[in-house]
Amino acid sequence: MSHLDNIPSTPGKFKMDKSPYIHRLRWHSSLTKLTFWSLVILGSILIFFFRSPSSSPLPSDHSRRSLSTYDWGGPSWEKRVRSSARVRSRNGISVLVTGAAGFVGTHVSVALKRRGDGVLGLDNFNNYYDQSLKRARQALLERTGVFVVEGDINDSALLKKLFEVVPFTHVMHLAAQAGVRYAMENPSSYVHSNIAGLVNLLEVCKSANPQPSIVWASSSSVYGLNTKVPFSEKDRTDQPASLYAATKKAGEEIAHTYNHIYGLSLTGLRFFTVYGPWGRPDMAYFFFTRDILKGKSIPIFEGADHGTVARDFTYIDDIVKGCLAALDTAEKSTGSGGKKKGPAQLRVFNLGNTSPVPVSDLVSILEKLLKVKAKRNIMKLPRNGDVQFTHANISLAQRELGYKPTTDLQTGLKKFVRWYLNYYSQGKKAAG
Ligand SMILES: NC(=O)c1ccc[n+]([C@@H]2O[C@H](COP(=O)([O-])OP(=O)(O)OC[C@H]3O[C@@H](n4cnc5c(N)ncnc54)[C@H](O)[C@@H]3O)[C@@H](O)[C@H]2O)c1
Numbered sequence: 001m002s003h004l005d006n007i008p009s010t011p012g013k014f015k016m017d018k019s020p021y022i023h024r025l026r027w028h029s030s031l032t033k034l035t036f037w038s039l040v041i042l043g044s045i046l047i048f049f050f051r052s053p054s055s056s057p058l059p060s061d062h063s064r065r066s067l068s069t070y071d072w073g074g075p076s077w078e079k080r081v082r083s084s085a086r087v088r089s090r091n092g093i094s095v096l097v098t099g100a101a102g103f104v105g106t107h108v109s110v111a112l113k114r115r116g117d118g119v120l121g122l123d124n125f126n127n128y129y130d131q132s133l134k135r136a137r138q139a140l141l142e143r144t145g146v147f148v149v150e151g152d153i154n155d156s157a158l159l160k161k162l163f164e165v166v167p168f169t170h171v172m173h174l175a176a177q178a179g180v181r182y183a184m185e186n187p188s189s190y191v192h193s194n195i196a197g198l199v200n201l202l203e204v205c206k207s208a209n210p211q212p213s214i215v216w217a218s219s220s221s222v223y224g225l226n227t228k229v230p231f232s233e234k235d236r237t238d239q240p241a242s243l244y245a246a247t248k249k250a251g252e253e254i255a256h257t258y259n260h261i262y263g264l265s266l267t268g269l270r271f272f273t274v275y276g277p278w279g280r281p282d283m284a285y286f287f288f289t290r291d292i293l294k295g296k297s298i299p300i301f302e303g304a305d306h307g308t309v310a311r312d313f314t315y316i317d318d319i320v321k322g323c324l325a326a327l328d329t330a331e332k333s334t335g336s337g338g339k340k341k342g343p344a345q346l347r348v349f350n351l352g353n354t355s356p357v358p359v360s361d362l363v364s365i366l367e368k369l370l371k372v373k374a375k376r377n378i379m380k381l382p383r384n385g386d387v388q389f390t391h392a393n394i395s396l397a398q399r400e401l402g403y404k405p406t407t408d409l410q411t412g413l414k415k416f417v418r419w420y421l422n423y424y425s426q427g428k429k430a431a432g
Contacts, residue, residue: 070124070151072158078165081120084147085166089116093327096168096212098122098201099175100148103280104217104271104319106137108172109146111320112327120166121148123175128182128189129281132428137278153197159204168208170327173201173216176248179282180221180385183243194247198254206262211333213265213345215326218252220272220312220352220390221245230393233270233348242385252348259346263335267326267345272352272392276316276412277419281430284359285313285413288366288374289420290430297375300360303388309381310356310389315407315415322351325401352392353405365410369417 085094095112099105100121112119121141125134138148151158153175162168177186177193198216205212223231225239240246255266275285291298301309331345363374381388397403424430 070155070158072149072151073161080147081149081162081165084145085118085120085168087116087118092117093169094118094120094166095170095172095327096120096122096162096166097146097172097174098153099173099217100141100146101125101134101138102174102178103137103276103278104274104316104323105172105174106141106278107276107316107320108174108323109141110144111324112172113144113146115324118166119146120162120168121146122151122153122162123148124152125150126189128177128179133278133281136423136428140278154192154200156200156204159201163204163208167210168212169210170330171201171205171212171214171216172323172327173198173214176217178244178280180242180244182282184384187243190243190247194244195250195254198251202254202258202264205333206258206264206335207338209336211262211264211335213267213327213330213333214255215267215269215323215330216251216255218268218270218348219245219248220270220350220392221387222249222252222270223390224387229389230354230391231350231352232393233350233396241387244385256346259344261340262338263333263340263342263344265331265333265345267330267347267349269322269326270348270350270352270392271319272312272314272350272390274314274316274319276416279316279416285362285366285416286420288363289370289417292363292366292370292372292374295372295375297377298363299377299379300363301379301381301386303381307388308358308360309386310358310391311362312352312354312356312390312392313362313409313412314351314353314392314405315409315412318353318403318405318407319351322349322397322401322403325397325403329401347400349397349401349403350392350394351397351403352390352394353407353409354392354394355408356389356391357409362409362413365413366417369414 087094095117097105097109097119100109101123109119109121125131141148175193175197177189183190205214221242222237222240222245223235224241224245226235228235237249240249252268255268258264259266279286281287288298303309334340334342334344363376367374394403
């Protein structure tokens with residue numbers, strides 16, 4: 001019999017007893033029991049909510065509710081978080097890497113971990129491209145000792161918890177909705193991750209004690225319709241050609257605001273077409289490789305008057321060196337408790353290769369490496385966000401970060417193709 005069975009459902013059902021005194025006594029003791037068990041039940045409910053893994057005490061809005069599907073929290077989870085973020089070298093830093101299961105995030109996380117820094121990953125494993133590739137990168141990170149927390153940068157409760165468990169010195173913010181053309185299909189995903197997510201992250205960082213220094217990925221796409229080459233950080237960036245570019249440009253302005261008001265140290269990196277092993281399947285060098293091997297034709301765009309479309313392809317290892325140098329030279333944020341104490345560092349750097357290559361040359365290199373002739377389908381560059389060329393001036397990064405790219409496209413693609421053939425020979429299917 002459960003104790004709940006002792007409690008009458010209505011006082012009227014309470015059986016009258018012989019003496020009024022005994023009656024009063026029983027009534028009193030039942031009331032005490034009722035109060036006691038009500039408190040026990042109430043207590044259990046409260047304990048359940050406070051200890052629940054997603055620790056979202058009664059979601060207050062729809063976005064929070066949809067974000068709380070991720071499973072996080074609890075003592076063993078915290079232990080993994082702490083252990084992954086533990087610094088193992090003298091003068092090491094502890095870094096929260098957002099977008100860690102992504103292409104750049106994986107490489108940066110491994111490089112940081114290998115030199116003894118504490119690294120904790122965060123990624124929502126969205127399905128923008130083949131999720132099994134993200135899971136394979138996660139497995140690689142696990143082997144290196146990096147734990148990737150599954151969650152969204154819009155989840156403030158999760159971010160606050162992470163900063164409560166680990167006083168991160170740095171944030172390497174790479175989580176974003178990438179890709180230029182997809183913005184016409186799913187514009188809100190860009191607003192969600194690149195604007196709302198960035199603001200949410202900065203809100204948590206500004207209130208963290210100590211405030212971390214933040215290095216984050218902007219993009220060469222902010223140069224948009226700028227025609228002055230090579231692109232310099234001083235050039236205009238007010239003519240984005242895609243919503244993706246517009247959200248990255250907005251990110252740079254948002255960074256300015258948080259630096260100005262709260263004293264957050266912020267460094268934006270404008271990456272130029274990054275490629276390499278574990279790359280992104282939505283990028284041309286990746287799906288060209290897949291389609292050439294399948295015997296499918298590949299679209300090669302040309303600009304107005306048969307103009308060449310060219311990209312400043314930058315090899316992943318060079319980008320990683322630039323990211324680490326940006327983290328190492330980042331000054332501390334100056335605020336505390338959400339209040340600015342003095343001026344803080346605010347920087348933007350181009351990270352490119354400074355040698356644009358026509359896309360048709362990229363295809364010729366791939367043909368040689370794959371030993372397969374490509375079926376080229378020459379088409380006019382559609383007006384869907386792509387620009388005709390990109391070319392980085394990297395003198396600022398060279399001066400301030402010691403950034404010096406060393407890998408040419410031929411060498412880098414050879415490494416990519418070797419990885420691709422090896423990865424997809426292991427029974428994995430190249431999606432698309
Ligand atoms: N690869 C390039 O050529 C290039 C060029 C310019 C800029 N960038 C920028 O560099 C960064 C890294 O790019 P990448 O090529 O590694 O892309 P990626 O798509 O491989 O990596 C981004 C990762 O972030 C995750 N993510 C997205 N939204 C999230 C959210 N709301 N919460 C948590 N995780 C989320 C994704 O699941 C993904 O794993 C991005 O900010 C991108 O815009 C990349």
